[in-house]
Amino acid sequence: MRKLIRSFILTLLVVGVVAGCSAKEDDDVTIGYFPNLTHIATIVALENDYFAESFGDDVNITTKTFTNGGLFMEAMQTKEIDVGTVGPGPLLNFYVKNPEYHLISGAVNGGAVLIAEEESGVDSLEDLDEKKVAIPVIGSTQDVMLRKALQDVDLATTTSGGTVELHAAAPADTATLFVQKSVDAAATQEPWGYILETQADGKLLLDWDEFAWGKESTNTVVAAHDTFVEDVEKAEAYLAAHKKAVEFIQENPLEAQEIVIRHIKDLTGKEIDEKEAEAAFNRLEVTIDVNEQVIQEMATISKEAEYVPSDDIDGLIDLSILEGLK
Template identity: 30%
Template sequence: MANTPESPNSGTTRIVAGETAPKPKRRRTVEIALAVGLVLLIGAGAAVASAVSQNNQAAPAPTTTPAAELKLGYFSNVTHGPALVGTSKGLIAKELGETKLSTQVFNAGPAAIEALNAGAIDATYIGPNPAINSFVKSNGESISIIAGAAAGGAQLVVKPEINSAADLKGKILSSPQLGGTQDVALRAWLGDQGFKTNTDGSGDVNINPTENAQSLKLFQDGKLDGAWLPEPWASRLVLEAGAKVLVDEKDLWENGDFTTTVLIVNKKFAAEHPETVKALLKGHVESVNWLNNASAAEKATTINAVLKDTAGKPLPANVIERALQNIKFTTDPLAGTYNKLLEDGVKAGTTKQADLNGIFDLRTLNEVEGKKTSAAGLGQD
């Protein structure tokens, strides 16, 4: 049968030999959309790749500069010998160079911590328990312990008629400040003896946190039965007020080693002014070395001169001699003792259980000294 042309109204597309059949309109629209999507996807991928490449580049180091001023805290205690020597002999100021050194004297740790957290000071010599408490309360954001300063030099001294722990029931004792290192030591020890104490002063033994100088006067006036104090105050109560030692804290620690004073710094300040912190540590190390190499007479004279300025009068020769015999000056913060210090704080009711990892940053100390002081797994060294 012969092929005949189809009617133009048949609704069927005629295919001529050698021609390609035109594509349906809808299919074409889909292909165009897919092509455009592919182009956009490739462009987005390139942008992502560029962003990833930029993010993988090392972030620029934060700009740090020496601080215009370093505000340093310490106590008028022989246990703060490195601070007393470092400030009075100009060892810290010399290392700080153009950074101005200003100082503030405190009676106990919690007050110093409050000043540090408020920005009134940048670094301070302090007992370990207030440092732990600040670290725990701030979830590790507030402070770093950057060096040790002193070990030993704390005792529970009491009236002569008190001969044992049992004799303390119903008695009135004092410590420098609630939550301070000696306050925690006293409460933890009393707990081990079976006594209950409360932070409001009630309990089987009444503990009234009192400024050191006031504790001496109250004891002399017969209004206080004893006190757990750092040096030189323990020696002053013994030699000036007739107290006797019931507990020497060194007897409660393995090898007699327990930390009394450390050097801490505000973390934000340290991050912004690492050069200033390094200079402070250089002066601190020089001060500790001076104390460990000086004669007993040199140490007593130098420390007494500072105590005269801060406390109004120097210590009697026998008091400062006894106090210095009880103290070891060291840059090692004895990090291995801190879990027990934390447990004592928990037992005393002045802190809560926590992870102390990160409380130490001993890297700069180790750089300055050229030797390894361990953070005992609780920070960087």
């Protein structure tokens, strides 16, 4: 009898622990993003309490920040984060290997430029032949954008049998590479393009509306894990807050810039110069729209670069919940 009682108590304890874990998971949402300007929609939604208002008091919101898309997607893969903003390059790279993720909204178009080092002799895309170009990380959105731009002038990277050499480096280190003449150009996001122009003798080769797909170049999107998308109520809450933040930014650009500058300083201790922020915002478009053709072309370019085994991204883009909010 005692054994039966002990067994029953043990069963209750185990069930209680499991139920407790499930309840905690059900009541938590972890949002991932980067502490930079192209993640403005997430930052504004956090700072203006749009997420808190949309999810309500019963949901505990936590955040995690990342320095690149690979780390972001690894965290989503291990379910450390549920949803957030990331570049489409890393998202589709992970999706084709394991289709557990979805692109559920746009966030930012543009925000990336191609800058040449002043003494590199590079005055056009064609001049990148046998030159070295810095990118944030292999497989990044800027990497894919550069490959698209090179295709348009019949050039390719050395990894694809061409003559243009890629050099992966953190955007913050690119100015030093320019000063040291270690690279000839850089495909980079803002505000690093502006910094290269004003502090490292860089010259603008392709502005944001000319680089790759121009104004349709998708820089940042909302990505979510399967389990989050399946919880329609939570997905609706997130996207309602995201949409509200995008509309706020569109209607109040200067105030939005101030919010992002303050948030990044509080988070990292680094203050973005107001002129850098202004120049960056002039080179991007905050939007919930997604150009699905551009995303597909990005996938095909990634396949050609052998970053992914396939460019079949059927099922990646799911805008149904977003469209239900309109």
